[in-house]
Amino acid sequence: MPISPFLSQDRIDEMTNAGYWGGTTLIEHFNEHVQNTPDKIAVVDYSSETNGIRSLTYSELDRYVTRYSVGLIKLGVEAGDVISCQLANRWEFLALYLASIRIGAAMNPLMPIFRHRELTYMLGFSEAKVVVVAKTFRGFDHEQMMLDIQPDLPSLKHVLAIGGEDSPGSFEEKLATPKWEDEAGIDAVFAERKLCANSVTQLLFTSGTTGDPKGVMQISNTILACTRNFVEGYDLTDADNFLMSSPLAHQTGFLVGIAVPIFLGSKMVYQDVWDADKAIQIVHDEKIHFTMASTPFLSDMTNSPLLDTVNTDQFRIFVTAGAPVPRVVAEEARNRMHCQVYSAYGMTENFAVTLCKPGDSIEKVYATDGVAQKGVQVRLVDAEGNVVPTGEEGQVETLGSYNFCGYLKREDLTKQAVNAEGWLNTGDLARMDEDGFIRITGRSKDILIRGGENVPVVEVENLIYKHPAVLDAALVGVPDLRLGERGCLFVTLKDDAEFSMKEMVRYLEENKMAKQYWPEFLELPEDLPRTLSGKIQKFKLRDMALKHAVN
Numbered sequence: 001m002p003i004s005p006f007l008s009q010d011r012i013d014e015m016t017n018a019g020y021w022g023g024t025t026l027i028e029h030f031n032e033h034v035q036n037t038p039d040k041i042a043v044v045d046y047s048s049e050t051n052g053i054r055s056l057t058y059s060e061l062d063r064y065v066t067r068y069s070v071g072l073i074k075l076g077v078e079a080g081d082v083i084s085c086q087l088a089n090r091w092e093f094l095a096l097y098l099a100s101i102r103i104g105a106a107m108n109p110l111m112p113i114f115r116h117r118e119l120t121y122m123l124g125f126s127e128a129k130v131v132v133v134a135k136t137f138r139g140f141d142h143e144q145m146m147l148d149i150q151p152d153l154p155s156l157k158h159v160l161a162i163g164g165e166d167s168p169g170s171f172e173e174k175l176a177t178p179k180w181e182d183e184a185g186i187d188a189v190f191a192e193r194k195l196c197a198n199s200v201t202q203l204l205f206t207s208g209t210t211g212d213p214k215g216v217m218q219i220s221n222t223i224l225a226c227t228r229n230f231v232e233g234y235d236l237t238d239a240d241n242f243l244m245s246s247p248l249a250h251q252t253g254f255l256v257g258i259a260v261p262i263f264l265g266s267k268m269v270y271q272d273v274w275d276a277d278k279a280i281q282i283v284h285d286e287k288i289h290f291t292m293a294s295t296p297f298l299s300d301m302t303n304s305p306l307l308d309t310v311n312t313d314q315f316r317i318f319v320t321a322g323a324p325v326p327r328v329v330a331e332e333a334r335n336r337m338h339c340q341v342y343s344a345y346g347m348t349e350n351f352a353v354t355l356c357k358p359g360d361s362i363e364k365v366y367a368t369d370g371v372a373q374k375g376v377q378v379r380l381v382d383a384e385g386n387v388v389p390t391g392e393e394g395q396v397e398t399l400g401s402y403n404f405c406g407y408l409k410r411e412d413l414t415k416q417a418v419n420a421e422g423w424l425n426t427g428d429l430a431r432m433d434e435d436g437f438i439r440i441t442g443r444s445k446d447i448l449i450r451g452g453e454n455v456p457v458v459e460v461e462n463l464i465y466k467h468p469a470v471l472d473a474a475l476v477g478v479p480d481l482r483l484g485e486r487g488c489l490f491v492t493l494k495d496d497a498e499f500s501m502k503e504m505v506r507y508l509e510e511n512k513m514a515k516q517y518w519p520e521f522l523e524l525p526e527d528l529p530r531t532l533s534g535k536i537q538k539f540k541l542r543d544m545a546l547k548h549a550v551n
Contacts (some may be wrong), residue, residue, distance in 0.1 A: 001127060002078070002079070002080025002081065003080055003081075003082055003106045003126075003200045003203065003217070003408065004080070004200070005198070005199070005200050005217045005219055005405035005406055006217075006405055006406030006411055006414050007198060007219070007405045007406070011422065012198055015221065015225075015375075015400075015401050018375065018401075020221075020225050020374075020375040020400070020401035021197065021198075021221035021225060021401060022197060022221065022224070023197050024197060024220070024224065025101050025195050025197055025201065025220040025224075026098065026101060026201075026220065026223070026224070026258075026259060026262050026263065027098060027101040027102050027195070029262055029263050029265070030058075030062070030065075030098055030262050031062075032265070033058045033262075033265035034058045034059055034061075034062040036265070037058055037238075037265055038057060038058050038059035038062075039057050039058075039059065040057060040058055040265070040267070041055055041056070041057055041267045042056055042057055042058045042060075042061045042261075042267065042268070043055070043056050043061060043091045043094055043267070043268050043269075043270065044267065044268070044269040044270070044286060045089075045090050045091040045269075045270050045272075046269065046270060046271050046272065046278070046282060047090065047272055048272050048273040048275070049134075049136075049137065049272070054091060056091060058265070061091070061094070061095060061098075063181050064092075064095045064176070065095050065098045065099050065102065066099075066102075066180070066181035066186065067175065067176065067178070067179065067180050067181050068095055068096060068099035068175050068176075069099040069102045069103050069186075069190065070180035070181065070183060070186055070189075071174060071175035071176075071178065071180055072099060072100075072103055072105070072130065072175070073103055073189065074180070075129075075130060075157070075158050075174065076129065076157060077103060077105055077129055077130060078104075078105075079103065079104030079105065079193050079195075080104065080105070080106070080199070081105045081106070081129045081130075082105065082106050082107075082108050082126045082127060082128045082129065082203060083096065083100050083105050083106070083107055083108065083128065083129070083130050083131075083132075084107075084108040084109075084110055084122075084123055084126065084128040084130070084131040084132070085107070085108070085109055085110065085131065085132040085133070086109075086110040086111070086112055086114065086119070086131065086132075086133045086134075086142060086146075086249075087109075087112065087132065087133065087134060087162070087248075087249075088112050088134070088137055088247070088248075088272040088273070089244060089245070089247065089248050089253065089257065089270035089271060089272045090134075090270060090272055091270065092132070092162060092171075092176075093109070093248050093270075094248075094257075094258055094262075094268075096132060097109075097258060098262070100201070101195050101201055101220075102190050102193070102195075103190065103193050104193035104194065104195045104199070106199075106200045106201055106202065106203050106217075107201065107202055107203070108122070108126050108128055108202075108203040108204070108205075108215075109202075109204060109248060109249035109254070110122060110123075110131075110205070110249060111247060111249045111250070111514075112137055112138075112142075112247070112249070113453075113514040113515065113516050114514055115145065115512040115513065115514055116145060116148065116149055116512040117511060117512045117513055117514075118213070118513075118514060119145070119146070119149060120149045120152055120153070121212055121213065122205050122213060122215075123149070123153050123155075123156055124152070124153050124155070125212075125215060125408065125409070126203060126215060126408065127155040128153075128155060128156055129155060129156065129157050129158070130156075130157065130158045130160065131146060131156060131158070131159055131160070132160045132161075132162065132171060133145075133146055133159070133160070133161055133162070134161070134162050134163060135161040135162060135163035135164040135167065136163070138273065142161070143159065143161035143164050143167060143169070146159040146161075147159060158174070160174055160175060162176075195220065196220075197219065197220040197221045197224075198219050198220075198221055199219060199220070200217045200218070200219055200405065201218065201219060201220050201223065202217075202218040202223065202254070203215050203216070203217055203218075203408060204216045204218070204249070204250075204251065204254075204348050206347075206348040206349070206454065213456070214407040214408070214410060214413060215407055215408030215409070215410075216348045216349050216404050216407060216408075217404060217405045217406050217407070217408055218404055218405065219405050221401070222351070222401065222402055222403065222404065222405065223255075223259055223351075224259070224263070225375055225401035225402055226255065226259075226351035226352060226373075226401075226402045227255065227259045227260055227263050228263075229355075229373040229374055229375070229376075230255065230256075230260055230352060230355070231260060231263065231264060233355050233357040233358075233373065234290065234317055234319075234342075234357055234358065235358065236260065236264060236266075236290065237264060237266075238264045238265040238266050239266075240264070240266050240289040240290050240316075241266065241267045241268075241269065241286055241287055241288050241289050241290070242256060242257065242260065242261050242266060242267070242268045242269065242288070242289070242290050242291065243268075243269050243271065243279065243282055243283060243286070243288040243290075243291040244256055244257030244268060244269070244270055244271070244291065244292075245271040245274055245279055245291070245293060245297060246292065246293040246294065246297065246452070248270075250348075250452070251346065251347070251348050251351055252292055252293065252294070252321050252322065252352075252452070255292070255351060255352060256290070256291070256292040256319075257270065267286070269282060269286045269288065274297065274300075276297075276300035276301045276303070276304045276306075277304050277305075277306045279297075279300075279301055279304075280301060280304050280306040280307060280310050280312065281306065281310060283310075283312050283315050284310045284311055284312060287314050288314070288315055289314060289315065289316045289317070290316060290317045290318075290319075291317075291318055291319075292318070292319040292320070292321060292344070293318075293320065293321075293322075293452070294320065294321060294322030294451060294452025294484070295320050295322065295325045295326075295329065295452070295482075295484060296451045296452070296482050296483050296484070298318055298320055298325065298329060298330075298333050298341065299329050299333075299481070299482050300482070301318075301333070301337060302329065302332050302333040302336050302337060307336050307337065312337050312338055312339070313338050315337055315338065315339045316339055316340060317339055317340050317341075317342065318333060318337070318339050318340070318341050318342075319341075319342050319343070319344050319352075319355075320341065320342070320343050320344070321343070321344045321345065321346060321352065321452070322449060322451075322452030322453075322484070325341065325343055326481070327366045327367070330365075330366060331366075340358065341365075342355065342356040342357055342358075342360075342365060342370075343355075343356045343365070343368065343369045343370055344356070344369065344370055345369040345370060345428075345430075345438065345440055346402075347426055347428075348404070349403065349404040349417070349424060349426070350376075350398050350402045350403050350404065350424060350426070351402045352373075352402075353372060353373070353376055353378060353398050353402055354369055354370035354371055354372050354373070354376075354378060354437075354438055355370040355371070355373060356368060356369070356370040356371075356437075357370070364435070364437050367439065368433070368437035368438060368439045369430075369437075369438055369439055369440050370437060370438070371435065371436045371437045371438070372398075372400075372436065375400050375401035375402070376398060376399070376400040376401060376402055377398065377399040377400050378396065378397070378398050378399075378432075378436075378438060379394075379396075379397050379399075379423070380392075380393070380394030380395065380396060380397070380430055380431070380432050380438070381394050381395050381397055382394055382395070383395075385419075390432060390433065390434055391431055391432070391433065392431065393429055393430070393431050393441055393442075394429065394430065394431075394432075395425060395426070395427070395428070395429060395444055396425075396426045396427075396428045396429065396430050396438070396440075397423040397424060397425050397426065398423070398424050398426060399421070399422050399423045399424070403418070403422065403424050404424075406418075427443060427444050427447075428440055428442070428443050428444070429441045429442040429443060429444055448475070448476065448477030448485045448487060449477070449484050449485055450477075450480075450483050450484065450485050450486060450487065450516065451482075451483040451484065451516075452484070453516055455475075455487060455516070455517050456517065457475045459517070460475050460487075460489075460513070460517055460519070461473050461474065461475055463508070463511055463513060464489065464491065464504075464507075467499070467507055468494075468497070469493050469494060469497035469498060469499045469503075470491055470492075470493065470494070470497075470499065471491075471492045471493055471494045471497075472491070472492045472528055472536075473489065473490065473491050473492075474489075474490045474528055474536045474538060474541055475487055475488070475489050475490075475519060476488055476490070476538050476541045476542045476545055477542070477545075478520075478521065478542075478545045478546070478548045478549050479546070479549040479550070480549065480550045481550050482550070486519075486520040486521065486548070486550075487517075487518070487519035487520055487521070488519060488520070488521040488522075488523060488541075488545035488548055489504070489519035489521065489522050489523070490523045490524075490525060490528060490541050490544075490545075491522065491523070491524055492524070492525065492526065492527060492528055493524065499522075499524065500522070501522045504518075504519070504522055505518065520548075521545065521548045523544065523545070525544075528541070529541065
């Protein structure tokens with residue numbers, strides 16, 4: 001079934017008439033750069049698996065984009081179909097996304113940390129027809145995992161493995177090697193499949209807090225509305241070089257690692273496995289000007305001893321997102337890396353909805369997460385939906401050109417998140433000053449954020465509940481200077497039952513839950529604090545878990 005957004009004509013007309021939405025997709029911008037600057041470096045790929053570096057010009061990248069496009073059509077991909085990929089930051093990810101636009105399909109990036117449990121649901125729910133993986137990555141056989149779950153996924157017709165030359169689903173054999181770009185008539189085929197700017201081009205699953213993950217649908221117009229403001233806000237040009245070490249399968253990585261550079265015609269550099277020393281060296285060697293990532297990336301780079309010997313003077317801007325950056329970290333980063341540090345706030349559903357940027361006062365930069373950009377509105381409301389007074393804490397709601405176009409196949413959940421006027425309730429809490437700058441203060445949703453990665457608390461708890469020794473379970477976040485939060489699991493046990501950290505790890509591994517979701521701490525109290533109605537009082541558990549905090 002072709003993927004379809006929940007998008008009213010009224011919203012299309014409003015955004016178009018206001019000038020925030022247009023009729024282009026990223027492929028038009030890419031085609032322009034291929035025509036005008038064919039020999040300019042488009043992407044540089046640093047691979048931890050091979051210790052190699054691969055560079056492609058815009059014309060070379062276009063050849064592969066075209067090749068993949070024809071190959072996907074030959075595999076039976078139709079306009080409106082979903083193409084999934086579970087890849088780290090590598091140039092093939094970029095080429096596949098551009099190919100998906102060229103043939104009118106939607107791209108569904110999947111985090112490399114996901115395993116059988118998460119992928120069976122996501123691939124099944126999206127009805128992905130093709131999935132592309134690395135044969136192995138960081139010692140894990142992704143191809144075999146996909147083949148294990150494929151029998152349970154009737155829509156998944158093809159599993160393609162990069163580096164799986166001897167596999168039935170060899171990516172090289174099916175897509176990368178045949179020179180289909182030389183076939184006659186392909187331009188006419190692409191013209192017939194031209195993607196509308198209001199069609200779904202990106203499908204990202206967000207960690208569920210009250211059940212299964214939700215598929216967030218974004219269209220070219222929402223992506224490009226944010227991209228244009230981002231470029232304008234930071235005075236970015238095609239002369240800027242970008243580093244992306246944050247996962248491309250996250251909105252942060254996608255925005256700055258794909259959308260912004262392709263929009264501009266810039267050089268983008270990918271790092272597949274995080275290593276702060278390597279990142280510093282890349283900044284120097286590739287003359288990087290700009291990057292965006294969560295606070296742990298900034299902290300790690302700032303503390304790298306390599307800064308004592310490597311020159312990073314051309315490095316202009318580091319934008320942090322995912323969690324508020326402590327002032328001391330931002331100040332130290334500016335001093336050691338000679339770059340400006342700014343905060344942004346957003347989520348999968350609305351990209352970078354607020355920004356701190358050049359021209360803002362130093363107090364705004366250090367004390368807030370930015371102000372809403374052109375074409376976007378932000379307000380803070382109480383539990384009844386009333387706007388709270390300036391300076392008071394309220395729930396963050398956003399409206400405008402960035403907001404997503406619904407949760408895949410879940411109009412009911414979409415209507416729960418977005419009211420009749422189009423305001424999206426983010427589930428986050430903040431305070432707003434007299435100038436409209438906000439500071440995120442917490443979350444009303446039951447999630448914790450570890451290193452910029454949302455941990456689905458309910459999903460973890462539900463799995464722990466199924467352990468035969470467990471009577472009750474609750475997961476809360478513990479403050480951590482580097483990662484923002486770590487997980488602390490509180491468990492009460494059945495009579496005479498035993499449970500330990502070792503057993504928890506064994507159990508989660510056996511049930512193939514992503515390691516990034518595993519709690520770092522375990523507490524075994526006799527009882528959990530509850531309200532008179534029986535609800536677990538997590539605020540008390542957070543206080544109890546503070547002994548594990550790293551500040």
